[in-house]
Amino acid sequence: MLEIVGWVFIIVxxxxxxxxxxYPIIPASLFIFGGFIIYGLFFSFADLPWWFWLIEILFVLLLFGADFLANAVGVKKFGGSKAGLIGSTVGLIFGPFIIPFAGILIGPFLGAIIAEMLVNKSSIKKSIRSGIGSVVGFITSALTKGIIQAIMVGLFFWVI
Structure with missing residues (x-):
């Protein structure tokens, strides 16, 4: 019975x-890493060798960096500024709560546009380009993180 409880926690x-x-408010990689810890607590840390932990920690660090970098590159590539990056980040955090589901894309888009227009007095055209860049950055980041997280989980199942 305890084995089932452990696996339920891990899968959750x-x-x-x-x-x-x-949903960027959720520290995704930490939850994945938490699954590994739960496995060790319920089953055995001995099943997970030192090199497994080293690789997984490096992946967690990579995920934190990739998240910020993809958004920054997306905004900059499309002509946005630091204000656009900050606006898109604010929109990314609050968008899903204001507009469920669609807010995940609309939030950073509008956040970048509003920030560019307010802070830099940018034209609507330049501000929209920054907004598009923030959405492209978010989608790129989500895909990249999804692949890395799938590798993390795949490595876990391969090792055990």
Whole structure:
């Protein structure tokens, strides 16, 4: 019975981790990593060698960096500024709560546009380009993180 409870916790943590790909308020990689910890607590840490932990920690660090970098590159590539990046980040955090589901794309788009127009007095055309860049950055980030998280979970199942 305890074995089933352990696996339920692990699967729930992995699932929350993948939900975190589209809800940035959820620290996705930490939930995935938490699944590994739960496995060790319920089953055995001995099943997970030192090199497994090293690789997984490097993946977690990579995920944190990739998240910020993809958004920044997306905004900059489309002509946005630091204000657009900050606006898109604010929109990314609050968008899903204001407009469920669609807010995940509309939030950063509008956040970048509003920030560019307010802070830099940018034209609507330039502001919209920054907004598009923030959406492209978010989608790129989500895809990249999804692949890395899938590798993390795949490595876990391969090792055990």
């Amino acid at each position: 943590l992995f699932t929350i981790g993948f939900i975190g790909l589209v």
